[in-house]
Amino acid sequence: MDFAGAYSWPNLSFILQGFGMTLLVAALSILFSFVLGTLLGILRYTRVPLLNPLLAVIIDLIRNLPLLLIIYFIYIVLPQLGLKLPPFGAAIAALTLFEGAMISEIVRGGLTSVDRGQIEAARSSGLGYVQTMRHIILPQALRRMAPPLVSQFISLLKDTSLAIIISLPEIMHNVQILQGHSPNYVIPALIVAALLYFAVNYTLSIIARRLEARKI
């Protein structure tokens, strides 16, 4: 083991660069998958005829495949069909698709948990479906969804490491490259990676716990 060598500034900054990429991909994927998941969740909740069973099948399909496979699929198979994405785009697309499917179920569950009486009260006062969704159902559902959503975001951040398979220069990828420079670097580099992951995810889980404690 060579801690001093591993933690020389060029090496350390290389790991940090990787973590920067991890955070960027995670942040963008969280944003996109949240939008996608909310839309899908609302569509599923609204039970649009024809569309609903179709979405159910697609969501189930995605949820029951390993993320690794989806990343690989988007990176390797889509170019054969004429859609070429760089590792950065492919990773975000795969994470958005996979986590979006997961989040759609969280959203649907949250919406379904809002008491029917709430909807009846709102509709009885002359509010339309969209107004009721916006002012009554969504705000209550979002509060209940917050803790499972944050857990899902934590998973997402960890799952970005799977993009190593398509050589996205995220933190695990860079750690592996350091290992190529010297096998003695691997353990010190892994320790840094672990600390970085832990710091960010632990902060998120504390937020999740706070949200959970704040019941309506």
Next chain:
Amino acid sequence: MIEFRGVSKAYGSFEVLRDIHLRIEEGEVVVIIGPSGSGKSTLLRCINRLEAISSGELIVNETPLHGKKVDINRFRRDIGIVFQHFNLYPHKKVIDNITLAPVKVLGLSKQEAEERALSYLKRVGIADKAQQYPSQLSGGQQQRVAIARGLAMQPKIMLFDEPTSALDPEMIGEVLDVMRALAHEGMTMVIVTHEMGFAREAADRIVFMDNGQIVEEAAASAFFKEPREERARLFLSRLIKH
């Protein structure tokens, strides 16, 4: 103001309402009573189309509800409803519970709506609770907020679906007092309740239902003195025993 003409409603083969004929005039206070499962709440909920009817004709505020084209959101502005379980919005303060529909549906300004909300809160006796959340109030207070919420739309008809059934006994009086005052002011009210004392003194007319049918319809005083129908007599005698 409200007219049922041969209205039936069925869930599959189960008939909840059977051939209902009922006319309610402006300013009338009609109390619907009957054993549980007799279709009282369903009948009430047909009036603002929370339940759709299966056959027959139902006309409310000149709007035929059996017709195909009904602007339901427009129609519902004029009908307030108070539920057994209050159904206040837990994520909104009392004042915002009341102003939501006047602002979003009637297009009142926030300030107009708040003034209106406060005046109705004062009428139901809890103006001091405006900035609280529903969970901070007692059941009786919550139900009074629900009544104020309904009134703030200045409806032509108020519906009450067992408004005191979920309340502790000591809170029933405060809700009934508000309803009694409303009845005296001439509001058209249709009320499903088990509070016979209230029905006797506040109602103009009693509708007794059993098995999805209207069994008897009579002026309140006459009904409680001497119901015509055997089933109604049996129902009342059972109530008095307890």
